[in-house]
Amino acid sequence: MTEQETLGYDFDEAEPKWQAKWDGARAFAADDHPAADKPKYYVLEMFPYPSGQLHMGHVRNYALGDVVARYKRARGFSVLHPMGWDAFGLPAENAARERGVHPGQWTLDNIAAMRGTLQRLGFSLDWEREIATCLPEYYGHQQKLFLDMWRKGLVERRESAVNWDPVDNTVLANEQVVDGRGWRSGALIEKKRLSQWFLKITDFAAPLLEGLDKLDRWPARVRVMQERWIGRSEGARVRFALHAPPSGYDVDLDAVEVFTTRPDTLFGMSFVAIAADHPLAAKVAAGNDAARGFIEECQRLGTSEEAIEAAEKRGFDTGLRVSNPFAPDETVPVWIANFVLMDYGTGAVFGCPCGDQRDLDFARKYDLPVRPVILPPGEEPSTFTVGKTAVTGDGTLYNSGFLDGLGTVEGKRKAIKRVEAMGVGRGVVNWRLRDWGISRQRYWGCPIPVVHCESCGAVPVPDDQLPLKLPEDVTFDRPGNPLDHHPSWKHVSCPQCGADARRETDTFDTFVDSSWYFARFTAPQAGTPTDPIAANSWLPVDQYIGGIEHAILHLLYARFFTRAMKETGHLDIDEPFGGLFTQGMITHESYRDENGWLSPEDVVRSGEGYVRRDNGQPVQLGRLEKMSKSKRNTVSPTAIIERFGADTARWFVLSDSPPERDMEWTESGVAASARFGQRLYRLVQAVATQVPQNAAFAEGGRSLRQATHRSIKAVTEALENFTPNVAVARLHELSAALAEAEKTTEDGIGAARREAALTLALLVAPMMPHLAEEMVALLEPESAMVVERSWPVALEEFIALDSITLGIQIMGKLRGTIEVPPDAPSDMVLPLAEAEPNVARMLEGKRIVKRIHVPNRIVNFVVAG
RNA sequence: GCGAACUUGGCGGAAUGGUAGACGCACGAGACUUAAAAUCUCGAGUCCGUAAGGGCGUAUGGGUUCGAGUCCCAUAGUUCGCACCA
Numbered sequence: 001m002t003e004q005e006t007l008g009y010d011f012d013e014a015e016p017k018w019q020a021k022w023d024g025a026r027a028f029a030a031d032d033h034p035a036a037d038k039p040k041y042y043v044l045e046m047f048p049y050p051s052g053q054l055h056m057g058h059v060r061n062y063a064l065g066d067v068v069a070r071y072k073r074a075r076g077f078s079v080l081h082p083m084g085w086d087a088f089g090l091p092a093e094n095a096a097r098e099r100g101v102h103p104g105q106w107t108l109d110n111i112a113a114m115r116g117t118l119q120r121l122g123f124s125l126d127w128e129r130e131i132a133t134c135l136p137e138y139y140g141h142q143q144k145l146f147l148d149m150w151r152k153g154l155v156e157r158r159e160s161a162v163n164w165d166p167v168d169n170t171v172l173a174n175e176q177v178v179d180g181r182g183w184r185s186g187a188l189i190e191k192k193r194l195s196q197w198f199l200k201i202t203d204f205a206a207p208l209l210e211g212l213d214k215l216d217r218w219p220a221r222v223r224v225m226q227e228r229w230i231g232r233s234e235g236a237r238v239r240f241a242l243h244a245p246p247s248g249y250d251v252d253l254d255a256v257e258v259f260t261t262r263p264d265t266l267f268g269m270s271f272v273a274i275a276a277d278h279p280l281a282a283k284v285a286a287g288n289d290a291a292r293g294f295i296e297e298c299q300r301l302g303t304s305e306e307a308i309e310a311a312e313k314r315g316f317d318t319g320l321r322v323s324n325p326f327a328p329d330e331t332v333p334v335w336i337a338n339f340v341l342m343d344y345g346t347g348a349v350f351g352c353p354c355g356d357q358r359d360l361d362f363a364r365k366y367d368l369p370v371r372p373v374i375l376p377p378g379e380e381p382s383t384f385t386v387g388k389t390a391v392t393g394d395g396t397l398y399n400s401g402f403l404d405g406l407g408t409v410e411g412k413r414k415a416i417k418r419v420e421a422m423g424v425g426r427g428v429v430n431w432r433l434r435d436w437g438i439s440r441q442r443y444w445g446c447p448i449p450v451v452h453c454e455s456c457g458a459v460p461v462p463d464d465q466l467p468l469k470l471p472e473d474v475t476f477d478r479p480g481n482p483l484d485h486h487p488s489w490k491h492v493s494c495p496q497c498g499a500d501a502r503r504e505t506d507t508f509d510t511f512v513d514s515s516w517y518f519a520r521f522t523a524p525q526a527g528t529p530t531d532p533i534a535a536n537s538w539l540p541v542d543q544y545i546g547g548i549e550h551a552i553l554h555l556l557y558a559r560f561f562t563r564a565m566k567e568t569g570h571l572d573i574d575e576p577f578g579g580l581f582t583q584g585m586i587t588h589e590s591y592r593d594e595n596g597w598l599s600p601e602d603v604v605r606s607g608e609g610y611v612r613r614d615n616g617q618p619v620q621l622g623r624l625e626k627m628s629k630s631k632r633n634t635v636s637p638t639a640i641i642e643r644f645g646a647d648t649a650r651w652f653v654l655s656d657s658p659p660e661r662d663m664e665w666t667e668s669g670v671a672a673s674a675r676f677g678q679r680l681y682r683l684v685q686a687v688a689t690q691v692p693q694n695a696a697f698a699e700g701g702r703s704l705r706q707a708t709h710r711s712i713k714a715v716t717e718a719l720e721n722f723t724p725n726v727a728v729a730r731l732h733e734l735s736a737a738l739a740e741a742e743k744t745t746e747d748g749i750g751a752a753r754r755e756a757a758l759t760l761a762l763l764v765a766p767m768m769p770h771l772a773e774e775m776v777a778l779l780e781p782e783s784a785m786v787v788e789r790s791w792p793v794a795l796e797e798f799i800a801l802d803s804i805t806l807g808i809q810i811m812g813k814l815r816g817t818i819e820v821p822p823d824a825p826s827d828m829v830l831p832l833a834e835a836e837p838n839v840a841r842m843l844e845g846k847r848i849v850k851r852i853h854v855p856n857r858i859v860n861f862v863v864a865g
Numbered sequence: 866g867c868g869a870a871c872u873u874g875g876c877g878g879a880a881u882g883g884u885a886g887a888c889g890c891a892c893g894a895g896a897c898u899u900a901a902a903a904u905c906u907c908g909a910g911u912c913c914g915u916a917a918g919g920g921c922g923u924a925u926g927g928g929u930u931c932g933a934g935u936c937c938c939a940u941a942g943u944u945c946g947c948a949c950c951a
Binding site for chain 1: 866868869870871876877878879883884887888889890891903904905917918930931932933945946947949950951
């Protein structure tokens with residue numbers, strides 16, 4: 001071992017040492033009831049699914065959160081920073097099927113491995129609050145929450161058409177169907193009718209929408225996404241009376257109800273279109289083979305993006321006709337159309353070809369009448385005709401009886417008033433949001449605490465029997481739900497009448513588990529789902545950090561749950577997350593040869609390109625991709641920690657890229673981070689050995705002290721702004737200033753160096769906490785740990801500049817600079833500026849029209865000639 | 866189709882309307898070394914010029930302003946979200 005190495009910083013020894021000291025001091029433990037003399041700060045990162053391996057995305061996520069937590073703690077906040085596991089889910093069952101491991105054991109093993117990695121990274125987490133959603137200590141309380149919501153009318157059981165994933169053999173919520181495919185399996189989703197449990201999220205549609213306005217520390221795009229998902233639209237429901245059906249149809253409905261946002265265009269109606277799965281369509285199909293054929297074709301086509309793109313608007317004329325309430329003498333045909341969605345509105349629309357492009361296309365295709373009812377500005381009623389483009393902008397209503405001459409807004413208002421007066425409709429607000437179906441036909445989830453009894457119906461499991469635990473002895477030898485296959489579990493007696501009954505064998509959607517964990521963290525040992533005092537004093541989460549992929553599902557469900565928990569008395573807040581930050585992904589170069597993707601470990605740089613490490617064969621450089629197993633471009637955090645240490649890994653993921661953007665993982669970047677750590681250690685070591693602790697300040701150290709205090713200011717601002725990359729850059733500058741000071745011998749430089757070194761340690765601490773402790777221990781061996789210290793304070797006297805370099809512009813172009821005292825007045829600055837040699841030369845022969853002096857900023861001369 | 870965001874050196878990026886390119890990576894030169902690694906120092910937007918200095922530069926074209934990477938309008942490209950929503 002060389003001397004150099006023995007003098008260097010040994011993270012292998014230091015990191016576990018400091019982690020043990022922090023644990024010993026319970027440095028990160030929070031109280032359920034936060035201290036009244038300190039402001040509270042709850043920082044939370046989205047808890048991970050225990051897949052078995054922590055990945056770099058997690059490291060970035062938790063490093064960001066840890067910077068906030070450590071910084072806020074140093075700033076005097078009482079900080080809650082917990083960690084847990086989103087531990088139910090399908091991969092555990094797949095592992096059971098594939099490898100014969102029990103899902104519970106598989107999950108707990110994974111948690112142990114990932115917890116170990118998190119602890120090696122030295123995050124300032126309160127491990128005493130750790131929760132795992134798969135443990136009865138957690139999910140029993142969730143069952144209680146469900147039952148309380150049921151009692152409050154927020155739960156419903158009903159039969160409905162559900163999204164059935166034929167690969168995962170389960171139901172999915174609408175939110176979990178992406179482009180007509182299951183979000184996890186990618187399988188084409190089928191429609192099935194099943195009895196399901198629903199949480200009535202639609203009861204909160206309006207408050208969930210309005211609440212978005214107050215979330216000013218959320219990214220705007222997340223708010224927009226939720227707004228559109230909730231999808232409020234104002235319009236009217238209108239019933240059209242059915243005329244006597246042709247013989248052969250067994251139609252017992254007497255009207256078709258539509259939803260429209262344009263009741264003002266009712267006079268332009270030329271057809272009504274219903275969805276293929278509309279009840280009326282089914283009745284028509286019962287007596288008409290052609291109709292049945294058309295409906296089946298529509299269902300085959302599906303709703304995937306490509307299908308929608310390719311599908312032409314097609315329809316089938318049922319032969320039925322309805323009357324127009326505004327024009328009682330007229331009837332229009334009822335078509336079944338492939339573009340009408342049963343899920344939205346009433347599953348039926350009226351077609352006004354003049355005012356809607358899709359209706360116009362449909363009318364042209366099937367040769368339906370196009371009656372002009374909206375006159376665009378500047379057109380004459382006598383000459384205007386509707387060609388290929390519908391009038392979707394503003395216009396004046398005409399050919400519209402009592403609505404003639406009105407604009408859109410006034411026309412809508414009057415039309416709604418009229419249908420209400422006629423008793424055929426009413427103004428309504430329609431929502432796109434659907435209730436949340438939470439039944440899943442899975443084993444590894446929270447059991448739904450319900451018993452089905454022949455005579456009593458669905459009966460809640462009594463509270464004193466909670467938690468209702470999952471049985472351990474299940475088999476995965478055939479498809480479907482193992483709970484349902486279990487020989488005895490589902491056979492119970494009715495809690496109400498004692499008769500033989502059947503236990504519900506569905507489990508909750510795992511999104512339920514993550515919809516309230518942030519509240520459980522505030523009092524994880526409580527005997528009730530929450531300790532309301534703890535929940536109300538810690539919540540809302542001040543800073544929530546996670547991936548953009550949860551912009552809708554998780555965040556909307558959690559917002560709903562918080563309101564539902566308020567309704568059921570478990571807490572008393574509306575919004576769970578005051579501030580939200582969505583961090584970018586980590587990307588990496590990808591490599592492949594003719595046999596497929598190659599891992600970075602199998603590849604070495606060679607000249608301009610890359611070759612295989614084993615046989616030197618050339619490798620093709622692929623795109624920058626999100627780290628993923630399929631592209632084999634992942635880098636394992638444990639490997640990085642072993643080679644470079646936790647601090648280096650943390651520092652690197654915080655450097656360079658702003659956290660909301662994607663960042664590229666590079667070997668050279670990691671190496672540079674490691675180098676910087678060593679450099680800091682050396683600088684501090686030099687100070688510790690060369691400068692006595694009691695060294696006195698003197699005028700000589702002033703410029704270093706200025707650098708130190710300006711760094712405090714700059715780093716503080718950067719952390720407040722959530723830009724650790726800028727903080728990193730400022731810390732590089734301070735370390736350069738400290739290195740520069742080693743060369744000087746002026747009076748007082750020693751004390752200034754000590755101050756700079758200690759400040760450096762305190763400022764890097766949120767990012768590199770272990771190294772920071774080591775630095776402080778070198779400088780002040782007998783004193784407090786960094787985690788017990790306050791954030792440094794920037795002294796104003798060193799922030800103020802002694803002199804200012806002022807740029808001199810001529811016509812907005814920089815032509816020179818001068819040094820002036822701060823706040824120098826114009827009558828001093830302007831003559832100096834004009835006299836600056838280069839400026840004077842450029843001004844020669846010109847006339848100065850205007851002299852602009854912005855103190856401490858700029859001088860600009862406007863010239864003529 | 867609708868909506869949003871983004872576009873700055875070879876690369877990641879910095880910049881309350883006021884000296885564009887901080888800081889880092891990669892690169893080049895030098896010091897130390899028998900040598901290499903490590904470390905340290907210096908250099909660098911681009912074009913012209915020995916230099917002093919100047920021209921041009923923040924996707925493109927316009928505008929507002931004494932002054933625009935930053936504000937406004939249009940265009941292009943990239944990315945993301947939603948998508949037959951009545």
